[in-house]
Amino acid sequence: MSEFLFTRIEAKRDEIVALTQALIQIPTLNPPGQFYRECCELVAERLAPRGFSTELVRAEGAPGDTDRYPRWNLVARREAARAGDCVHFNSHIDVVEVGHGWTRAPFGGALEGDRIYGRGACDMKGGLAASIIAVEAFLEEHPDHAGAIEISATADEETGGYGGVAHLAKAGYFDPARVQHVIIPEPLGKDRICLGHRGGWWAEIETHGEIAHGSMPFLGDCAIRHMGAVLDAFERDLFPAMAARHTDMPVIPDGARQSTMNINAIHGGQPEEEEGSTALPAHCVPDSCRITVDRRFLIEEGIEAVEAEMRGLLDGLKATRENFDYSLREINRVLPSMTDEGAPVVQTVRAAIADALGAEAAFVASPGSYDQKHIDRIGTLKNCIAYGPGVLELAHKPDEWVGVTDMLDSARVMGRTLERLLLPD
Numbered sequence: 558m559s560e561f562l563f564t565r566i567e568a569k570r571d572e573i574v575a576l577t578q579a580l581i582q583i584p585t586l587n588p589p590g591q592f593y594r595e596c597c598e599l600v601a602e603r604l605a606p607r608g609f610s611t612e613l614v615r616a617e618g619a620p621g622d623t624d625r626y627p628r629w630n631l632v633a634r635r636e637a638a639r640a641g642d643c644v645h646f647n648s649h650i651d652v653v654e655v656g657h658g659w660t661r662a663p664f665g666g667a668l669e670g671d672r673i674y675g676r677g678a679c680d681m682k683g684g685l686a687a688s689i690i691a692v693e694a695f696l697e698e699h700p701d702h703a704g705a706i707e708i709s710a711t712a713d714e715e716t717g718g719y720g721g722v723a724h725l726a727k728a729g730y731f732d733p734a735r736v737q738h739v740i741i742p743e744p745l746g747k748d749r750i751c752l753g754h755r756g757g758w759w760a761e762i763e764t765h766g767e768i769a770h771g772s773m774p775f776l777g778d779c780a781i782r783h784m785g786a787v788l789d790a791f792e793r794d795l796f797p798a799m800a801a802r803h804t805d806m807p808v809i810p811d812g813a814r815q816s817t818m819n820i821n822a823i824h825g826g827q828p829e830e831e832e833g834s835t836a837l838p839a840h841c842v843p844d845s846c847r848i849t850v851d852r853r854f855l856i857e858e859g860i861e862a863v864e865a866e867m868r869g870l871l872d873g874l875k876a877t878r879e880n881f882d883y884s885l886r887e888i889n890r891v892l893p894s895m896t897d898e899g900a901p902v903v904q905t906v907r908a909a910i911a912d913a914l915g916a917e918a919a920f921v922a923s924p925g926s927y928d929q930k931h932i933d934r935i936g937t938l939k940n941c942i943a944y945g946p947g948v949l950e951l952a953h954k955p956d957e958w959v960g961v962t963d964m965l966d967s968a969r970v971m972g973r974t975l976e977r978l979l980l981p982d
């Protein structure tokens with residue numbers, strides 16, 4: 558059966574190119590979160606004639622949702638005559654800012670050789686196109702299949718997914734009674750199965766001082782020097798401690814197999830002047846300095862320990878450093894997620910990779926989080942993976958591209974997965 562399916566998919570090369578280009582040409586930049594509705598409608602109009610019921614769902618009240626920038630999501634479902642499992646493909650349609658350094662039009666979708674260029678090409682409009690082509694080829698080959706197929710196109714993954722998958726999960730769309738298998742076509746590579754991701758904890762730390770005239774700093778208390786002591790303690794104690802902790806999760810790349818932390822931002826004293834300003838600085842001792850930290854933690858650590866470790870370090874400074882005072886505000890937290898290697902969707906996609914590509918699948922986990930967290934934690938659906946075409950390292954970079962052959966290869970795997978799950982013998 559598979560050979561016929563694979564032949565159908567190979568014949569859709571021009572179609573997968575055109576669909577990927579059309580998706581890239583809708584500049585669904587996030588922030589601000591624009592053109593979601595247009596992108597959802599493009600997918601809905603394509604799937605409706607193939608027997609899908611399509612539902613546009615706005616995440617009203619979600620962060621960022623306004624009348625100017627509404628958070629629209631599409632859920633398309635096709636129910637077969639015979640009972641069976643539901644297989645759901647979830648793709649986020651938002652893309653990150655363009656940034657500098659492009660040599661192609663970021664929303665042009667230029668095809669050069671085997672590559673399609675554009676913001677979102679690999680992360681992850683190429684994955685969305687591959688899943689649609691896989692489903693269409695499967696339906697042509699097996700109109701009498703069992704169960705149901707869903708394709709969702711969702712908002713805001715790049716900013717946490719609260720206006721997208723989290724909203725759908727809260728509304729019951731990922732209830733395990735309704736959906737049994739979820740594949741998220743993020744760009745992990747066509748022969749790799751991503752089982753989950755590390756956790757994340759974002760916090761703002763502020764050190765407090767006392768304002769005074771800059772010519773007499775001894776009359777005040779410099780909050781930036783206190784922050785310097787915090788950064789020193791990070792270098793001396795925290796970074797070495799994190800580097801010594803390793804996870805059993807197959808996180809890629811290797812550097813992310815340990816605990817990590819990025820310091821996103823630092824602000825202290827008077828606000829920066831605009832570039833080119835000729836204004837001179839006022840003479841003040843800063844009474845506040847703030848940093849934002851992005852702490853990625855391992856499934857073995859636990860979020861309470863991560864927070865306690867940070868507070869312990871800061872309380873240690875408070876006990877030993879004169880006048881040291883701080884406040885800590887949590888900005889966001891994401892718990893790690895890990896699907897069991899024996900889960901049905903994992904083993905089915907693994908077998909499909911062997912069938913379609915003759916390759917042994919590698920199991921990986923993502924250094925950063927993606928929408929699996931909401932499907933797992935809010936939706937309580939554990940049978941979920943990320944699997945899709947593209948090179949992860951190209952995500953968010955200038956001249957982002959996706960390979961046409963990679964998309965077709967992963968469409969073969971997705972189509973074969975549908976055959977294994979929705980064709981009861």
Ligand SMILES: [Zn+2]
Nearest residue numbers: 680681714743
């Ligand atoms: Zn993505």
